[in-house]
Amino acid sequence: MSEKNLKITLGECLENVHAKTPLVHNITNYVTVNDVANVLLACGGSPIMSDEPKDVYDITSICGGLNINIGTLNERSIEAMMIAGLRSKELGHVILLDPVGAGASMLRTKTAQSIVESVKPDIIRGNISEIKALIKGTGTTKGVDADSADSVTEDNLDDMVAFVKEVAAKTDAVIAITGAIDLVADADVCYVIRNGRKEMSRITGTGCQLSGIATAYAVANPDNKVDAVAAAVCLMGLAGEIGWSRMQEGDGNSTYRNRIIDAIFNMDAKTLEEGAKYEIR
Amino acid sequence: MSEKNLKITLGECLENVHAKTPLVHNITNYVTVNDVANVLLACGGSPIMSDEPKDVYDITSICGGLNINIGTLNERSIEAMMIAGLRSKELGHVILLDPVGAGASMLRTKTAQSIVESVKPDIIRGNISEIKALIKGTGTTKGVDADSADSVTEDNLDDMVAFVKEVAAKTDAVIAITGAIDLVADADVCYVIRNGRKEMSRITGTGCQLSGIATAYAVANPDNKVDAVAAAVCLMGLAGEIGWSRMQEGDGNSTYRNRIIDAIFNMDAKTLEEGAKYEIR
Amino acid sequence: MSEKNLKITLGECLENVHAKTPLVHNITNYVTVNDVANVLLACGGSPIMSDEPKDVYDITSICGGLNINIGTLNERSIEAMMIAGLRSKELGHVILLDPVGAGASMLRTKTAQSIVESVKPDIIRGNISEIKALIKGTGTTKGVDADSADSVTEDNLDDMVAFVKEVAAKTDAVIAITGAIDLVADADVCYVIRNGRKEMSRITGTGCQLSGIATAYAVANPDNKVDAVAAAVCLMGLAGEIGWSRMQEGDGNSTYRNRIIDAIFNMDAKTLEEGAKYEIR
Numbered sequence: 001m002s003e004k005n006l007k008i009t010l011g012e013c014l015e016n017v018h019a020k021t022p023l024v025h026n027i028t029n030y031v032t033v034n035d036v037a038n039v040l041l042a043c044g045g046s047p048i049m050s051d052e053p054k055d056v057y058d059i060t061s062i063c064g065g066l067n068i069n070i071g072t073l074n075e076r077s078i079e080a081m082m083i084a085g086l087r088s089k090e091l092g093h094v095i096l097l098d099p100v101g102a103g104a105s106m107l108r109t110k111t112a113q114s115i116v117e118s119v120k121p122d123i124i125r126g127n128i129s130e131i132k133a134l135i136k137g138t139g140t141t142k143g144v145d146a147d148s149a150d151s152v153t154e155d156n157l158d159d160m161v162a163f164v165k166e167v168a169a170k171t172d173a174v175i176a177i178t179g180a181i182d183l184v185a186d187a188d189v190c191y192v193i194r195n196g197r198k199e200m201s202r203i204t205g206t207g208c209q210l211s212g213i214a215t216a217y218a219v220a221n222p223d224n225k226v227d228a229v230a231a232a233v234c235l236m237g238l239a240g241e242i243g244w245s246r247m248q249e250g251d252g253n254s255t256y257r258n259r260i261i262d263a264i265f266n267m268d269a270k271t272l273e274e275g276a277k278y279e280i281r
Numbered sequence: 282m283s284e285k286n287l288k289i290t291l292g293e294c295l296e297n298v299h300a301k302t303p304l305v306h307n308i309t310n311y312v313t314v315n316d317v318a319n320v321l322l323a324c325g326g327s328p329i330m331s332d333e334p335k336d337v338y339d340i341t342s343i344c345g346g347l348n349i350n351i352g353t354l355n356e357r358s359i360e361a362m363m364i365a366g367l368r369s370k371e372l373g374h375v376i377l378l379d380p381v382g383a384g385a386s387m388l389r390t391k392t393a394q395s396i397v398e399s400v401k402p403d404i405i406r407g408n409i410s411e412i413k414a415l416i417k418g419t420g421t422t423k424g425v426d427a428d429s430a431d432s433v434t435e436d437n438l439d440d441m442v443a444f445v446k447e448v449a450a451k452t453d454a455v456i457a458i459t460g461a462i463d464l465v466a467d468a469d470v471c472y473v474i475r476n477g478r479k480e481m482s483r484i485t486g487t488g489c490q491l492s493g494i495a496t497a498y499a500v501a502n503p504d505n506k507v508d509a510v511a512a513a514v515c516l517m518g519l520a521g522e523i524g525w526s527r528m529q530e531g532d533g534n535s536t537y538r539n540r541i542i543d544a545i546f547n548m549d550a551k552t553l554e555e556g557a558k559y560e561i562r
Numbered sequence: 563m564s565e566k567n568l569k570i571t572l573g574e575c576l577e578n579v580h581a582k583t584p585l586v587h588n589i590t591n592y593v594t595v596n597d598v599a600n601v602l603l604a605c606g607g608s609p610i611m612s613d614e615p616k617d618v619y620d621i622t623s624i625c626g627g628l629n630i631n632i633g634t635l636n637e638r639s640i641e642a643m644m645i646a647g648l649r650s651k652e653l654g655h656v657i658l659l660d661p662v663g664a665g666a667s668m669l670r671t672k673t674a675q676s677i678v679e680s681v682k683p684d685i686i687r688g689n690i691s692e693i694k695a696l697i698k699g700t701g702t703t704k705g706v707d708a709d710s711a712d713s714v715t716e717d718n719l720d721d722m723v724a725f726v727k728e729v730a731a732k733t734d735a736v737i738a739i740t741g742a743i744d745l746v747a748d749a750d751v752c753y754v755i756r757n758g759r760k761e762m763s764r765i766t767g768t769g770c771q772l773s774g775i776a777t778a779y780a781v782a783n784p785d786n787k788v789d790a791v792a793a794a795v796c797l798m799g800l801a802g803e804i805g806w807s808r809m810q811e812g813d814g815n816s817t818y819r820n821r822i823i824d825a826i827f828n829m830d831a832k833t834l835e836e837g838a839k840y841e842i843r
Binding site for chain 1: 591592593594596597633634635636637663666667668669670707764765766767812813814815816817819820
């Protein structure tokens with residue numbers, strides 16, 4: 001564990017979000033956008049959405065961060081992503097890219113790659129298939145889920161940690177690869193996170209929600225982005241555990257969705273610190 | 282009951298969905314899209330959404346079925362519906378059309394008719410007003426709800442069964458007309474289904490959700506589409522009954538929405554078989 | 563309290579909505595649209611959504627009211643707002659404008675102003691920053707929330723009551739400014755409303771929901787629009803109080819969202835009358 005990582009705790013990251021109420025501009029898909037807005041409010045941030053090219057320059061200027069999610073992208077929203085991305089970069093705002101479905105279509109792969117090249121996001125969060133498609137132009141994305149052939153396991157963990165650090169170095173971004181085991185890395189350090197539950201994959205948009213939260217966390221902790229994103233990933237996974245523990249007979253994925261957001265709403269620094277399961281490599 | 286309908290039970294239809302996790306491409310309205318995604322996950326399927334003409338060819342190619350819902354249609358999404366529809370047809374995928382609001386506007390009526398003619402969907406699901414508008418160019422749609430003058434009742438049931446079989450023969454599609462009494466028919470047989478509760482109409486999008494589920498069921502049961510769609514209709518109605526039985530003092534339509542999706546998440550073949558209320562004519 | 567305001571009670575306003583099931587056309591943002599639809603159903607209305615310029619003329623013609631919300635506006639939806647607005651005006655329908663984010667971008671401010679000038683809405687509902695931006699071209703909107711420098715307080719209440727009446731006179735509209743204290747006014751009277759809870763601001767879209775409800779209330783009470791909008795504001799705030807009273811250990815903003823809509827679903831005239839906290843100035 002490098003000295004750098006001792007500068008801030010996960011709990012301090014959370015408290016900075018609560019103290020600063022970071023305003024996040026989201027250009028995101030219309031499937032999960034309501035949950036992204038509510039989870040940003042739950043975690044202590046504030047959301048605003050806009051995807052019209054003539055609107056986003058002004059809107060992103062008053063925010064602290066920009067969350068670009070390419071699910072349900074279209075020609076208009078792609079133009080808006082570029083305008084907002086370049087304006088945010090100019091202002092030194094935090095920019096996160098969530099390359100939903102990269103690898104599943106040419107348009108998604110190329111759009112994600114183009115955003116990485118021209119906007120140079122501070123953070124990229126996706127599943128392993130999406131990150132591979134983005135970087136290598138390969139990877140087999142099964143819809144918006146990672147292909148099971150592409151996964152981070154205890155067996156390939158050393159290789160995957162090396163891979164994610166390499167991608168982070170190449171893109172000069174914090175990379176978050178989420179799945180059964182989550183990896184959050186910059187070029188130097190990699191958080192290996194084992195929070196969460198498999199049932200979270202039966203809810204649409206837990207990944208999109210995490211991208212919103214991670215943006216807010218990085219905005220509120222600008223000098224410690226890798227730690228802030230790791231805190232967000234632990235928070236989401238831990239909320240999945242707490243939410244599941246409150247499930248009752250007859251409850252299913254719709255109630256589980258509510259309970260996860262509720263758990264984020266109620267999370268404090270102590271609970272996050274005690275519940276986070278991670279190691280740093 | 283023809284021999285054909287003994288080939289598969291409703292419970293077997295459900296088990297095939299659970300076993301195969303059908304991936305469904307949805308081009309659907311932004312009002313209820315999140316519920317459609319969550320209900321597809323709840324029923325054992327997997328959703329992907331895309332409505333950009335330059336994206337849908339690739340996306341639909343990796344799926345097993347296509348669910349076209351014309352609520353909140355626009356010029357861009359109509360183009361996407363056509364591209365995805367023709368590509369899906371080419372690949373032999375299951376295609377369902379939900380003609381939301383056909384009869385309520387010229388654009389909706391014409392778009393639905395155009396999709397029927399050029400894409401030739403395998404399944405059409407709507408309320409009686411929408412189906413009439415689609416087929417006859419008439420019918421009085423009250424917004425997105427069926428006009429009360431247009432309804433399937435015990436009194437006109439024989440006529441309606443004949444009508445739905447006729448529409449099925451004419452369109453070479455499975456037709457599902459949903460309301461207080463639901464009819465699911467091909468040219469030969471008609472399931473008359475009496476599951477569900479009237480309070481379901483106080484939740485937005487139960488019809489849209491059903492269309493998503495019906496697509497997944499038909500994908501997983503390609504040789505028994507009429508039975509698969511009937512199973513989906515029974516599932517949705519039974520989930521409405523189970524969800525209502527879990528309502529507590531002070532609960533309303535928002536909680537009811539969650540409980541219905543939860544009930545679908547927890548449904549097994551035995552519960553579906555025992556709870557389904559239908560006859561075959 | 564002027565004689566005018568004794569013509570109808572808040573409870574009568576509610577009962578008229580329940581009796582008439584007003585059909586409301588919503589051109590609204592994709593963030594909170596599902597909640598707007600469900601809350602319209604909860605309050606006794608019926609929602610329909612459409613934002614395609616070629617669709618809205620027909621759709622709005624069959625409705626009783628039009629709810630225009632400029633959150634996530636785009637060039638297409640702005641064109642649709644104008645077409646639907648002018649058609650609704652022609653038919654004498656109730657039109658409400660919710661100028662989400664006016665003041666936060668040039669496009670939003672100008673679009674809201676343009677709708678006020680050309681469509682002349684019957685009702686305008688926003689936070690104080692949005693209303694100031696709309697009228698004065700000033701005001702500092704912090705994203706989609708009012709800036710804390712702009713607020714209605716007990717200290718500036720007399721000035722604010724005069725301001726809102728002045729805006730109502732100038733625009734010939736009922737003006738609803740919502741915040742910790744809510745003001746609903748026409749040129750002559752101003753309801754000062756003290757229902758609601760501060761935690762409602764931790765849920766996305768309670769304002770959007772209120773705009774939908776207020777449209778339905780005005781449609782069902784066409785001769786008493788200021789009272790109808792006041793009833794809607796009291797209803798929303800009271801539902802926030804009732805919903806909060808049902809919160810349990812571990813619940814957060816996602817569950818709170820459901821409980822508020824549930825409370826609206828279950829509201830009757832007596833509960834509204836007894837729970838409404840307002841004075842008329």
